[in-house]
Amino acid sequence: MAPRTKASVNKTAASTKKTSTTSTAVKKATKPAKAAAAAPTKKKEEPATNGASKKRKARDEETEAESEADTRKAKKSKTTERAVKPAVKPSTKPKATAKPKAAVAKPAAAAKPAAKPAATKAKTTKRAKTEEPEDEKPAPKKPVKKAAPKKEKKVVHPEIGKKINDAPTQILDVYVFGEGSSGELGLGSKRVNNKKPIDVKRPRLNDNLSAANVGVVQISCGGMHAIALTHDNKILTWGVNDQGALGRDTNWDGGLRDMEDDSDSEDEDDTGINPKESTPTAVSDEHFATGTKFVQVVASDSASFALTEDGRVYGWGTFRSSDGILGFSETVKVQSTPVHVPSLKNITALAAGSNHILALDTKGNVVAWGCGQQNQLGRRIIERNKMSSLIPQGVGLPRGKIVKIACGSYHSFAIDNKGRVYGWGLNNFGEIGIESNAGEDDAVILRPAKLTTLEDYNITDIDGGEHHSLACAEDGELFTWGRVDGYQVGFEFDKLNEDIAIYDERGNARILFKPTVQPDVKDTVAVTAGTDNSFAITSEGKVFSWGFSSNYQTGQGTIDDIHTPTLIDNTAIRGKKIIGAGAGGQYSVVFGESDDAPKTNGVKPNGVHAHDDKENEGGKKA
Numbered sequence: 323m324a325p326r327t328k329a330s331v332n333k334t335a336a337s338t339k340k341t342s343t344t345s346t347a348v349k350k351a352t353k354p355a356k357a358a359a360a361a362p363t364k365k366k367e368e369p370a371t372n373g374a375s376k377k378r379k380a381r382d383e384e385t386e387a388e389s390e391a392d393t394r395k396a397k398k399s400k401t402t403e404r405a406v407k408p409a410v411k412p413s414t415k416p417k418a419t420a421k422p423k424a425a426v427a428k429p430a431a432a433a434k435p436a437a438k439p440a441a442t443k444a445k446t447t448k449r450a451k452t453e454e455p456e457d458e459k460p461a462p463k464k465p466v467k468k469a470a471p472k473k474e475k476k477v478v479h480p481e482i483g484k485k486i487n488d489a490p491t492q493i494l495d496v497y498v499f500g501e502g503s504s505g506e507l508g509l510g511s512k513r514v515n516n517k518k519p520i521d522v523k524r525p526r527l528n529d530n531l532s533a534a535n536v537g538v539v540q541i542s543c544g545g546m547h548a549i550a551l552t553h554d555n556k557i558l559t560w561g562v563n564d565q566g567a568l569g570r571d572t573n574w575d576g577g578l579r580d581m582e583d584d585s586d587s588e589d590e591d592d593t594g595i596n597p598k599e600s601t602p603t604a605v606s607d608e609h610f611a612t613g614t615k616f617v618q619v620v621a622s623d624s625a626s627f628a629l630t631e632d633g634r635v636y637g638w639g640t641f642r643s644s645d646g647i648l649g650f651s652e653t654v655k656v657q658s659t660p661v662h663v664p665s666l667k668n669i670t671a672l673a674a675g676s677n678h679i680l681a682l683d684t685k686g687n688v689v690a691w692g693c694g695q696q697n698q699l700g701r702r703i704i705e706r707n708k709m710s711s712l713i714p715q716g717v718g719l720p721r722g723k724i725v726k727i728a729c730g731s732y733h734s735f736a737i738d739n740k741g742r743v744y745g746w747g748l749n750n751f752g753e754i755g756i757e758s759n760a761g762e763d764d765a766v767i768l769r770p771a772k773l774t775t776l777e778d779y780n781i782t783d784i785d786g787g788e789h790h791s792l793a794c795a796e797d798g799e800l801f802t803w804g805r806v807d808g809y810q811v812g813f814e815f816d817k818l819n820e821d822i823a824i825y826d827e828r829g830n831a832r833i834l835f836k837p838t839v840q841p842d843v844k845d846t847v848a849v850t851a852g853t854d855n856s857f858a859i860t861s862e863g864k865v866f867s868w869g870f871s872s873n874y875q876t877g878q879g880t881i882d883d884i885h886t887p888t889l890i891d892n893t894a895i896r897g898k899k900i901i902g903a904g905a906g907g908q909y910s911v912v913f914g915e916s917d918d919a920p921k922t923n924g925v926k927p928n929g930v931h932a933h934d935d936k937e938n939e940g941g942k943k944a
Contacts, residue, residue, distance in 0.1 A: 479611035480662055483632040486684060487617040487670055490539040493553060495916040497525035497894055500909030501873035504546050505600025506561035507909055513591040523879040524892040525912055530602050533916035541913060543904035544621030551619050557628055558602040565624040566658035569605045569638040572598040609660040620674040627679060633668040636660045641677045641692045648693050652709050665714050675729035686722040688736055689714040696732040697766040698747035719744055719770050730786020741780030744770040751789035751805040752835035760835040761824045775837050787851035794846035800858050801837040808854045808870040809885045812840055843887045852905025858887060863899030865890050865912050873908035
């Protein structure tokens, strides 16, 4: 059979710029304008008597006033505005000097019509009343009342409702690896034991998240930031905070060095990473209702969300689209601190994609919100009404039957109570697992569709990367599908054929459109997808990884792609029982059961135990 060929597309983003204007003040003229341009027609002079002298003086003042007014009008930018004339100071020259003003000025070639004498006289007389001696002090200014400071809007917290969710209690050891130059590994900003906090090639125990001192029970990885929940109900965040994803202030005055300074006092162990971003730090509880207890946290590319035990949801950060920042809600572009999402009630689970969120409620129904450009929300979003995508709305799935949700970067999944899988969103690399339009430009699945290729299996876990996905069944079988050029699906190219794959015009395999069993991994109980890499955890606590590894994000100690599922085996995790993983853009974490329970006043807390229920085994991945 001849190989099939189809193409795929990428998305772009744009940004906007703001401009500002300034105003300029009109300067007062320093040279008198030509008086004759506005002067009345000159009459024959009469002998200087007391009466005639007074008339000449009045006429001179009138001419000066009109000349000054014409000069100001010529200098104003808007001809319809009239400048306010300052009071004219009395002349210091002797009044009897003699010649009238009109005799000094040269007449203009085309003189303007003279102003009406009566009106001009009135103005001149009025101005004369306001004239003050030159040496007289100006009147004191009246004190200006300062505006009262704006009162901060009081945050009204919701009432805490009935408990419907249980928080995980298993204390975790957290191991990190990958690029980390933006602080996403949570290792801080300095070398520790001569180890850099960046470019970590293999799993390294994160002492900033130690079981003994911190006690993490659940963790989630976003694109370039991470979030964790602790046993004592704290929410920790670290990584990039450009759009408020960390939910706290991370402004830092450091990071700038004088390159010409040869001082030996410079800390050579300091990487220059912002320590307020790279060190796991708690989000202030002032943003939450008193007594709030959390059960799950999730991270997208630029936002974070937290679920409470009574089914409420808090969130912060923003969602992005191909045009840049879309917004956190219809009225807020970037939410820098946690805020309650009032429309969400009785929620039992959350899942995060790159820029969208799914929520599952107690009735088995799913709502979605965020960016919907690739149809990942399961509803069509009209461009002129795109802000409506930020409102949580229901997804058209079988009513009351969904028990689990998951997200890829631009696609979504739901599993029902019989282990059947539904998928929707972007499908240009066959990442949903439906062949119909896989490989076509901007191919999407508009409404949730059942994955018929998996309906004979009871699927227990599923996750999606940027353009690939993976799942595991109750019997431990591992399935992968989607984009193959970075070994995201864990198959050598020559193992694929045209019955399950799509090839490009050069005969290279591009897309594995059919969910296919991975023969090398057995007894899989949990799966995680990074952007272009993957993880599978077995019932024995072993973790396998494969895919794109240019930043050590597979944990295999190399920047070469890992072609097939390969056991992660280094001294840090050898002999440890790994129960989950998380993966971001260029970094990853794995976490396992810890023997070191945190201590309170020197005594280990009661009730620390592992759960057989997978929902409480450390929580959801990114």
